[in-house]
Amino acid sequence: MCLSLPSCAHHPINCIVPPHMLRVLALRGDAQISRMARSLLKQTEKLREEREEHVTPTPPIRPDALAGPALDEAGKICCPDRRIHDGEYKAALPGKLVRSEGDAPTGIEDADLAYDGAGQVFSLFAEEYGRNSLDGAGMPLIATIHHRRNYNNAFWDGNQMTYGTGDGKVFRTFLELSVIGHEMAHGIIQHSGGLIYENQSGALNESIADVFGSLTLQRSLGQQVHEADWLVGRGILGSGINGVALRSMKAPGTAYSDDLLGQDPQPWHMDGFVSTSEDNGGVHINSGIPNHAFYLFCSYLGGNSWELPGRVWYRALERLNNPMASFAEWADQTMQAAAELAGLGSHEAAMLRRAWKLVGIGI
Numbered sequence: 001m002c003l004s005l006p007s008c009a010h011h012p013i014n015c016i017v018p019p020h021m022l023r024v025l026a027l028r029g030d031a032q033i034s035r036m037a038r039s040l041l042k043q044t045e046k047l048r049e050e051r052e053e054h055v056t057p058t059p060p061i062r063p064d065a066l067a068g069p070a071l072d073e074a075g076k077i078c079c080p081d082r083r084i085h086d087g088e089y090k091a092a093l094p095g096k097l098v099r100s101e102g103d104a105p106t107g108i109e110d111a112d113l114a115y116d117g118a119g120q121v122f123s124l125f126a127e128e129y130g131r132n133s134l135d136g137a138g139m140p141l142i143a144t145i146h147h148r149r150n151y152n153n154a155f156w157d158g159n160q161m162t163y164g165t166g167d168g169k170v171f172r173t174f175l176e177l178s179v180i181g182h183e184m185a186h187g188i189i190q191h192s193g194g195l196i197y198e199n200q201s202g203a204l205n206e207s208i209a210d211v212f213g214s215l216t217l218q219r220s221l222g223q224q225v226h227e228a229d230w231l232v233g234r235g236i237l238g239s240g241i242n243g244v245a246l247r248s249m250k251a252p253g254t255a256y257s258d259d260l261l262g263q264d265p266q267p268w269h270m271d272g273f274v275s276t277s278e279d280n281g282g283v284h285i286n287s288g289i290p291n292h293a294f295y296l297f298c299s300y301l302g303g304n305s306w307e308l309p310g311r312v313w314y315r316a317l318e319r320l321n322n323p324m325a326s327f328a329e330w331a332d333q334t335m336q337a338a339a340e341l342a343g344l345g346s347h348e349a350a351m352l353r354r355a356w357k358l359v360g361i362g363i
């Protein structure tokens with residue numbers, strides 16, 4: 001979501017650059033950057049209003065109502081259906097189709113990154129968790145690159161991914177795998193779990209998107225928990241910005257500290273929980289707490305985080321029947337999933353309880 005308006009939208013626009021960051025840029029940036037940030041806040045508001053006019057809210061789909069996956073002859077979920085478009089620096093979506101499933105690389109760098117990234121996300125969910133695309137029923141993976149000129153954001157709008165190029169100063173790109181995975185995970189949450197995008201349930205929505213964004217990247221690189229950087233959006237900030245990424249799951253609050261961008265505001269413990277009406281109740285801020293719990297869980301277990309820890313988070317999301325879930329209710333759901341997958345009283349379940357406790361959530 002791009003704005004902090006109180007909203008009950010069931011299909012919010014999920015942007016990678018949080019509104020608190022845009023507001024700081026509007027205040028502190030030079031004339032050009034400040035104008036960019038203000039216009040981005042306005043554009044995204046307009047976009048959201050347009051979507052709300054056209055979209056009929058749908059309740060979250062119950063896991064047992066999900067369509068079964070399409071299987072190939074070997075019994076595996078096969079083949080994403082990727083459709084990458086070039087927005088040609090205009091606002092219209094989806095733009096000109098430049099690469100469909102199975103096509104050779106286009107030579108347009110952003111288009112090929114969007115295509116490969118969507119393939120990595122599809123593969124994580126299909127091969128590790130048995131899910132056929134974002135809706136569980138093989139929906140096409142539609143993306144637009146080169147959206148507007150100097151556009152400092154990327155978003156999932158309920159139907160497709162859209163990527164700006166950045167202005168080269170604050171952001172240099174948005175086609176980074178944890179960002180692609182984060183945004184597409186919003187599409188998954190929309191169809192399973194359906195977490196409402198405000199307050200604690202909204203921060204869970206953001207956190208779960210970060211979890212699967214990071215897992216997409218870790219799996220593509222074959223990184224075990226202690227080899228991974230646990231950053232979301234590494235390398236997307238401009239070279240003049242003092243920061244490494246948008247967020248850190250390993251050390252929330254340390255991703256950037258910059259004269260222009262301000263200080264990364266994320267807490268890692270409930271003692272630092274930020275009560276605010278900004279950012280839909282701090283959805284991009286308080287997500288640091290469940291993010292850190294997931295990181296701790298993975299670090300206690302070692303190995304590949306997309307395996308058991310990823311399966312636990314995915315199972316909990318599939319089973320979640322409460323779109324307004326609090327952190328404690330989500331923690332409880334993950335404990336149930338861990339008990340199912342690793343056994344009641346297992347070492348893994350004990351480590352998960354310990355991780356939640358360390359961030360101040362006792363269950």
Ligand SMILES: [Zn+2]
Nearest residue numbers: 014015206209
């Ligand atoms: Zn998001």
